[in-house]
Amino acid sequence: MQDTLSYDAAIIDLDGTMVDTLGDFAEAINRMLGDLQLPPIDAGHIEHMVGKGSEHLLRSVLRHVLGQSGQAHDALEIEALYPAAWESYQRHYLSINGQFAQVYPGVREGLDALRRAGLRLACLTNKPTAFAQPLLRAKGLDGFFEQVFGGDAFARKKPDPLPLLKTCEALRTAPERTLMVGDSSNDAQAARAAGCPVVLVTYGYNHGQPVRGVDADGFVDALTDLSPRRAA
Numbered sequence: 001m002q003d004t005l006s007y008d009a010a011i012i013d014l015d016g017t018m019v020d021t022l023g024d025f026a027e028a029i030n031r032m033l034g035d036l037q038l039p040p041i042d043a044g045h046i047e048h049m050v051g052k053g054s055e056h057l058l059r060s061v062l063r064h065v066l067g068q069s070g071q072a073h074d075a076l077e078i079e080a081l082y083p084a085a086w087e088s089y090q091r092h093y094l095s096i097n098g099q100f101a102q103v104y105p106g107v108r109e110g111l112d113a114l115r116r117a118g119l120r121l122a123c124l125t126n127k128p129t130a131f132a133q134p135l136l137r138a139k140g141l142d143g144f145f146e147q148v149f150g151g152d153a154f155a156r157k158k159p160d161p162l163p164l165l166k167t168c169e170a171l172r173t174a175p176e177r178t179l180m181v182g183d184s185s186n187d188a189q190a191a192r193a194a195g196c197p198v199v200l201v202t203y204g205y206n207h208g209q210p211v212r213g214v215d216a217d218g219f220v221d222a223l224t225d226l227s228p229r230r231a232a
């Protein structure tokens with residue numbers, strides 16, 4: 001049980017923390033690869049590439065499939081494919097957003113308990129804001145958050161501390177009283193550098209690495225394990 005006694009607010013990550021979006025990523029990516037006449041990629045590979053935003057994801061996917069198909073693939077070739085890949089991926093992602101994704105057990109109850117305890121909530125994801133907002137709406141999670149910021153909302157993404165500091169500013173809370181809840185080393189590194197306490201869920205995506213090896217203040221198996229007491 002993670003004690004929220006001294007927190008005024010919580011910043012919650014999206015992919016791998018609130019919603020299991022691997023199915024959405026796999027569907028949109030494989031439709032994009034089909035458009036580009038490239039071979040498909042397994043969800044297992046995609047899982048290790050998620051967390052650093054869509055641009056990083058697409059470049060990792062292109063590098064992987066070009067390598068698999070034995071085609072020469074230097075950075076220039078990946079960049080030459082990138083604009084068409086991004087256009088296709090964005091179109092497909094928006095058309096299926098949420099259809100192959102599930103809210104993790106305990107998320108609604110956990111968020112509800114945090115809200116009832118008086119904590120202010122923001123969602124901060126590396127996913128583009130234009131993907132994040134409709135996904136939260138489709139899953140009935142949008143009403144919990146005062147603010148929703150995507151990976152394109154600020155000049156730099158997590159693991160840089162800037163998005164967390166900007167989110168604290170928007171919530172008008174001090175970083176040391178604002179709990180970051182995420183699923184990966186990105187979230188933890190950003191929180192450490194911003195001066196926010198950080199708890200990681202044990203079920204998300206952590207670039208294929210064991211999450212308990214990440215430097216964090218605690219780990220929970222569900223958001224319901226975050227104790228919902230507010231700061232005095």
Ligand SMILES: O=C(O)COP(=O)(O)O
Nearest residue numbers: 014015051052053125126
């Ligand atoms: O789109 C991604 O890279 C995932 O983003 P998130 O884990 O920060 O929500």
Ligand SMILES: [Mg+2]
Nearest residue numbers: 013015016183
């Ligand atoms: Mg995540």
